[in-house]
Amino acid sequence: MKILIPIKRVVDYNVKVRVKSDGSGVDTTNVKMSMNPFDEIAVEEAVRLKEKGVATEIVAVSCGVAACQETLRTALALGADRAILIETDVELQPLAVAKLLAALAAEEKPELMILGKQAIDDDANQTGQMLAALLDWPQAAFASKVDIAAGVATVKREVDGGTETVEMKLPAIVTTDLRLNEPRYATLPNIMKAKKKPLTTTTPAALNVDVAPRLTTLKVVEPPKRKGGGKVADVKELVAKLRTEAKVIT
């Protein structure tokens, strides 16, 4: 079974981003970039499926600027067999990414695609579900456990009130939640080996996909600052203030 893993290069989760003073977006110059954390979980899950003998090939895919190659090399160091960059300088929105991935899936014919549930930059939480719809495949979003046997994926997924189990016929889409697994770190020998693994490049035009953005960003602002930092000396003062000053308890 072939697994395709779409991965996004995003601002590292430890970076506190700043809004540009002209309100046109957030400042990403000289900021640390990393693989989206949910995509690390996706790569790890695919590698485990390969280690179990369920998967035979893992292909990592990223859509975006040339620098995404770096993120793809990380995926190769973590255990992906080869990588594909769909290169463009256009700002990609989830629908465009889903269309690119659908076009690539038509060529690669994977039986499973594992995406992150959410990219931590746009916080969209859309691409996997959109891709499933475009391909007319079933989906299990927010997975915390994946089992595959006899052409069927059984996925436990995190829902608002607990968990739900879904059975899907392959091919299918899974999106990862935080509890699916704990990703491994890339070891130095694997980082070296990854440099020799195949990484090919294609373009939206070659895949015949129009990636023009549908949403126009009119402005980006900082959220209103919260005035915090107040301290109370003890529990008595806390309870008194909650009663008489904040009036949130009786």
Next chain:
Amino acid sequence: MTILVLAEHDNASLKSSTGHAIAAAARLGGDIHVLVAGHDAQGAAQAAAQFEGVAKVLLADAAHLAAPTADNAASTALSLLPGAYTHVVAAATGFGKSIIPRIAAKLDVAQVSEVTAIEAPDTFVRPIYAGNAFATVQSKDPIKVLTVRTTAFDSPKTGGSGAIETIEAAADSGLSRVTGAELTKSERPELTSARVVISGGRGLGSSENFKLLEALADKLQAAIGASRAAVDAGYVPNDYQVGQTGKIVAPDLYIAVGISGAIQHLAGMKDSKVIVAINKDPEAPIFQIADYGLVGDLFALVPEFTAELG
């Protein structure tokens, strides 16, 4: 303008998130229709018809919609679209997040996620980067497809009397099925709608120690939440997680206990009216956004807090 709102329900009753989605639809202006796709979901349909501003409830009934898969839920909504609708709206809950993107993709339109404000029928405000920035975006697509943040829109009044109309459910795709669910049982208020939320973090140290928070929650009729670290450690179920990638809450009072205040956690609670933090580390970032910070050992302070409430 006519807006289609997707109802979230368990057939017998409507989830509170639906009211917030209807409230957002009302801000758009125009007629509001609510789709209840389920099985024996008359109860949910009647509840939806009672919201002020709802002109019509469309009730689709089929056995395979009792606990629908995302593709079946989406295809019943799609059977009404593009049709006469200018907008499709659902709450940004697990339900809305699963289904709304499928609808947008099938209509070949963009989706706007977690809308927190509506500036015009085509212009919306939404958080990005864990709420460290807010983007105002405009959609030129013929149909606007949105999920809305429940804490940003107050539920409308009830007492309305929308008509209930039965519609045909789309056929079962047969691609997937829901085979089971393990729902967390709790007598407590729902996390996303509680007036008071008490959340515990890694500082609690064990699932046993969450009992300290329960005693306090009993006094305050509070819901219990948690940081990712507490959920990952297995102290509490996954659906307790508050944050960028968990639930978004904005209660009157949020009490963070043994939580450091990572940006991913703050993203889920910093719109609370009043924030209390209890942490033994005076430098913990949570204190920067807390109205009332109490520095000390939670194992002493929480029981004292509970006792002080009498």
